[in-house]
Amino acid sequence: MMxxxxxxxxxxxxxxxxxxxxxEFKGKFLVTLSAVIMIVATISITIFLTTKGLQSFxxxxxxxxxxxxxTKWNPTGENPLYGAxxxxxxxxxxxxLAAIVAAPxxxxxxxxxxxxxxxxxxxxxxxxxxxxVGIPSVVYGFIGLTVLVPFIRGTFSGMGxxxxxxxxxxxxxxxxxxxxxxxxxxxxxxKNLREGSYALGATRWQxxxxxxxxxALPTLLTAVVLGMARAFGEALAVQMVIGNTRDxxxxxxxxxxxxxxxxxxxxxxxxxxxVENNTLWSMGLxxxxxxxxxxxxxxxxxxxxxx
Numbered sequence: 001m002m003x004x005x006x007x008x009x010x011x012x013x014x015x016x017x018x019x020x021x022x023x024e025f026k027g028k029f030l031v032t033l034s035a036v037i038m039i040v041a042t043i044s045i046t047i048f049l050t051t052k053g054l055q056s057f058x059x060x061x062x063x064x065x066x067x068x069x070x071t072k073w074n075p076t077g078e079n080p081l082y083g084a085x086x087x088x089x090x091x092x093x094x095x096x097l098a099a100i101v102a103a104p105x106x107x108x109x110x111x112x113x114x115x116x117x118x119x120x121x122x123x124x125x126x127x128x129x130x131x132x133v134g135i136p137s138v139v140y141g142f143i144g145l146t147v148l149v150p151f152i153r154g155t156f157s158g159m160g161x162x163x164x165x166x167x168x169x170x171x172x173x174x175x176x177x178x179x180x181x182x183x184x185x186x187x188x189x190x191k192n193l194r195e196g197s198y199a200l201g202a203t204r205w206q207x208x209x210x211x212x213x214x215x216a217l218p219t220l221l222t223a224v225v226l227g228m229a230r231a232f233g234e235a236l237a238v239q240m241v242i243g244n245t246r247d248x249x250x251x252x253x254x255x256x257x258x259x260x261x262x263x264x265x266x267x268x269x270x271x272x273x274x275v276e277n278n279t280l281w282s283m284g285l286x287x288x289x290x291x292x293x294x295x296x297x298x299x300x301x302x303x304x305x306x307x
Contacts, residue, residue, distance in 0.1 A: 046288065053285025056082070056278035067282065073246045075276035082279050084259070086248045088286065091258040093163060093249070094238060095231045098170035103224045105171075106178030107213075114186040115194075115208055129183075132176035141240035144169040149241055156253050161243035164252040169237050174227035181223035185216040222301045229294040233287060235260035259283045 056062040062082050070083025109129070113122045144165055153160030189212055197207040213220070235258075243255020244265060263280050270277040 049281070049285055049288050052278070052281035053288075054282070056275060056282045060275045060278055062275065062279060062282075067279065071248050075279065080275065082275070084262075084279070084283060084286075086246060087257050087259045087262050087283065089248060090163070090166075090242070090256040091232055091260070093256070094166045094170055094242070094258060095228050097163075097167040097252075098174060098231045099224055099228045101167065101171035102175045102178055102227060106175050106223065106227070107182045107220055109175075109179045110182035110186050111208055111212075113183055115204070115212070129176045129179050132172075133180065137173070137234060137237040138240075140169055140173050141237035144237065144241040152253070158253050159243065159255065161241060161255050162253045163242065163249050163256045166238045166242035166256065166258075167252070169241050170231045170234060173234065173237060174231050177230055178223045178227040181226060182216075182220050185219035185223065186212060188219075189215055218301045222298050225294055225298050225301065229291065229298075232290055232294070233260060235264045239264055259287055 056067070057064050067082055067084050068088070069085050070081065071085050072081040072083040073086065074081045109125065113125050117125065148165050148168060149160035151160075152158070152162060152165055193211055193215060194207060197211045202211070238258055239261040242257060242261060244257045244261050245255040246257065247254075249256040263283055266276070267280050270280065
């Protein structure tokens with residue numbers, strides 16, 4: 001039997017080509033299968049959650065208007081009430097307030113690392129930001145419960161469990177996300193933007209404010225939206241500090257609740273298929289819709305990048 005080296009060149013080439021094609025086919029099959037699984041999983045989750053989320057309106061007769069606008073939530077009462085507006089308001093409130101707090105800090109930290117700090121300063125800041133990203137949600141919530149809540153209670157009176165506590169915890173949680181993406185945005189800007197601005201006599205701060213930030217603005221906004229998306233879907237850390245009441249808060253120091261905290265607290269205590277259980281699935285559907293809207297907004301902002 002002839003060895004591979006003794007085979008004619010044409011046959012060795014054909015054999016190597018077949019081996020390469022087999023490897024190519026396997027590689028394409030694996031990556032295609034991965035993509036198909038991801039698409040099928042996404043579509044399946046969307047269909048399942050949509051079906052379950054609409055049951056309360058179609059099967060149980062809960063009014064969508066009452067569900068979205070009423071401030072009364074008492075699903076176990078003699079006359080059950082299914083107003084989810086306080087939880088919707090709480091979700092939007094802590095998300096927007098957290099973004100207002102975290103966005104300037106995150107973008108400011110990114111500008112410091114890319115345009116102001118010496119090389120050793122970035123080497124110190126980068127691991128700190130990465131460490132914050134890796135801290136589990138329950139750790140943030142536990143720190144908020146043991147440090148932040150008592151501080152608010154002692155400083156402003158009240159119970160300490162409040163919208164303010166939830167806002168601060170979420171702001172700290174989304175800060176590294178915003179900082180990381182904003183740093184990448186500022187670092188990816190062409191050097192000739194800075195050089196051209198300095199050549200025209202602009203100072204460092206004029207360059208940052210009038211040249212770099214406008215050029216990176218779409219990506220900076222994307223960073224903020226991604227942080228908001230994480231904040232809107234956060235449950236455990238917020239649940240530990242926000243108070244979890246059914247009432248609409250009238251100030252930052254009042255206790256509140258979000259869609260995620262109510263689902264987390266109540267889903268395990270309801271009967272599958274009951275009206276209360278179905279309304280919790282409806283809240284989950286709202287979270288899914290908001291996730292899609294955040295994704296669409298991110299894609300829109302990404303398409304408007306100037307650089």
